[in-house]
Amino acid sequence: HYDTFNIINLMKEKISNRVLNMLRLLGTYGTEFGVPVYVVGGFVRDLLLGVENLDIDLVVEGNGNEFGKYVADQLKIKYLSHEAFGTCSLFFKDGFKLDIATARTEYYEEPAKLPKVEISTIKKDLYRRDFSINAMAIKLNPEKFGLLLDFFGCKKDLDNGIIRALYSLSFVEDPTRILRAIRFEQRFNFKIDENTLDYMERTIENNYLEKVTGTRLREEIEKIIKEKSPINGIKRLGKLKIISHLFPYTYYTPTLENEIIKMFAFYDLLNKENKKYIENTNKFYILLYVILQYTSIDVLEFIRVKYGLPKNFVEKLVDVKNVFNKINKEDIKFSEIYELTKKFNNEQIIFLASKISDKMREHFYKYLKKLSNIKLPLNGKDLKKMGYVRNEIGIKLDELTKIELDK
Numbered sequence: 001h002y003d004t005f006n007i008i009n010l011m012k013e014k015i016s017n018r019v020l021n022m023l024r025l026l027g028t029y030g031t032e033f034g035v036p037v038y039v040v041g042g043f044v045r046d047l048l049l050g051v052e053n054l055d056i057d058l059v060v061e062g063n064g065n066e067f068g069k070y071v072a073d074q075l076k077i078k079y080l081s082h083e084a085f086g087t088c089s090l091f092f093k094d095g096f097k098l099d100i101a102t103a104r105t106e107y108y109e110e111p112a113k114l115p116k117v118e119i120s121t122i123k124k125d126l127y128r129r130d131f132s133i134n135a136m137a138i139k140l141n142p143e144k145f146g147l148l149l150d151f152f153g154c155k156k157d158l159d160n161g162i163i164r165a166l167y168s169l170s171f172v173e174d175p176t177r178i179l180r181a182i183r184f185e186q187r188f189n190f191k192i193d194e195n196t197l198d199y200m201e202r203t204i205e206n207n208y209l210e211k212v213t214g215t216r217l218r219e220e221i222e223k224i225i226k227e228k229s230p231i232n233g234i235k236r237l238g239k240l241k242i243i244s245h246l247f248p249y250t251y252y253t254p255t256l257e258n259e260i261i262k263m264f265a266f267y268d269l270l271n272k273e274n275k276k277y278i279e280n281t282n283k284f285y286i287l288l289y290v291i292l293q294y295t296s297i298d299v300l301e302f303i304r305v306k307y308g309l310p311k312n313f314v315e316k317l318v319d320v321k322n323v324f325n326k327i328n329k330e331d332i333k334f335s336e337i338y339e340l341t342k343k344f345n346n347e348q349i350i351f352l353a354s355k356i357s358d359k360m361r362e363h364f365y366k367y368l369k370k371l372s373n374i375k376l377p378l379n380g381k382d383l384k385k386m387g388y389v390r391n392e393i394g395i396k397l398d399e400l401t402k403i404e405l406d407k
């Protein structure tokens with residue numbers, strides 16, 4: 001027994017004609033090819049919430065790769081198969097991308113490892129998903145177009161704003177779902193169901209996050225910080241003690257929280273007022289500089305390797321720590337700030353800003369602004385013509401910069 005609703009009217013109202021026509025066409029191809037076709041997951045959730053989502057995931061009961069190939073041949077578009085996962089992607093001429101999977105059940109042989117995949121039906125496919133709000137499907141074949149499949153009370157959870165795992169071992173099987181729960185909770189301002197929170201907490205306490213590869217954890221952490229107010233997600237990670245399970249011997253304290261808040265605020269300020277300092281920065285690295293500043297060097301090296309951080313990550317972190325005390329003087333001259341920070345990249349600059357007093361941060365901001373607008377009377381080429389050689393040029397340019405900064 002399950003609930004079905006026909007949501008064709010909602011689809012007509014919320015989905016652009018172009019996407020709606022494409023979904024209809026995919027359903028028609030499904031019937032031609034002889035397979036049931038569904039759109040699933042985040043797209044369905046967002047449709048019911050009235051939020052636009054251009055990430056379309058299809059599931060077919062049958063061979064997803066062969067169906068994908070069939071569609072690509074009909075439409076004469078690019079087809080890419082991901083053999084190992086039994087999925088494929090289609091690339092439309094206007095840049096639109098579609099993922100197609102075979103309905104499947106996943107068997108976890110060992111907790112936190114990637115699962116073995118078996119062919120299955122749509123219901124089982126939906127059951128292995130992370131949360132009820134992400135476990136609905138809409139049928140696309142013409143005879144049933146717009147039929148919403150809700151096997152697990154998903155729509156009710158969505159209406160009530162509840163994040164619910166579909167079974168008690170969900171987090172043990174895939175601990176990254178702990179981070180996903182927090183992301184969706186913050187994004188939609190939903191509540192994690194009481195039992196679900198209980199399963200989560202037990203999975204955290206029993207060190208299951210430690211079994212997941214750094215790459216998979218990093219992907220989910222990066223998604224949390226891409227959300228609108230990343231600080232809320234981070235606070236939640238702290239409150240649930242997840243920080244210590246992601247980064248050994250690292251503790252979430254009020255001081256740290258305060259520094260993370262300052263870091264995000266400074267990041268947002270630069271992003272709004274002086275984008276030059278945001279270009280090519282990696283927000284994940286900046287966050288880790290702040291979180292890991294109190295962690296010892298040998299542990300840092302383990303964390304660096306685990307999360308695939310650059311070789312010089314620890315060195316760059318230490319270089320910033322070495323100037324904390326030197327820079328925190330309110331009467332410091334711009335030329336002195338320049339001397340202390342001239343080798344820093346933008347990630348280090350933003351980390352440093354989280355460590356200085358509010359008054360000093362204003363001063364530091366003015367310094368950055370002046371530095372980014374500076375016009376020197378001579379450039380490197382001029383100096384070369386005047387007979388300066390390689391490192392002399394650098395030294396001279398530094399001198400000129402400092403003079404301009406203090407003007």
Ligand code: ATP
Binds near residue numbers: 041177
């Ligand atoms: P977003 O709006 O952030 O893209 P999404 O729900 O589309 O959210 P994706 O990470 O793109 O998130 O995943 C697509 C769908 O795949 C999800 O809706 C969910 O059904 C399923 N899914 C993704 N990751 C997991 C996971 N770790 N465990 C179970 N199901 C997952």
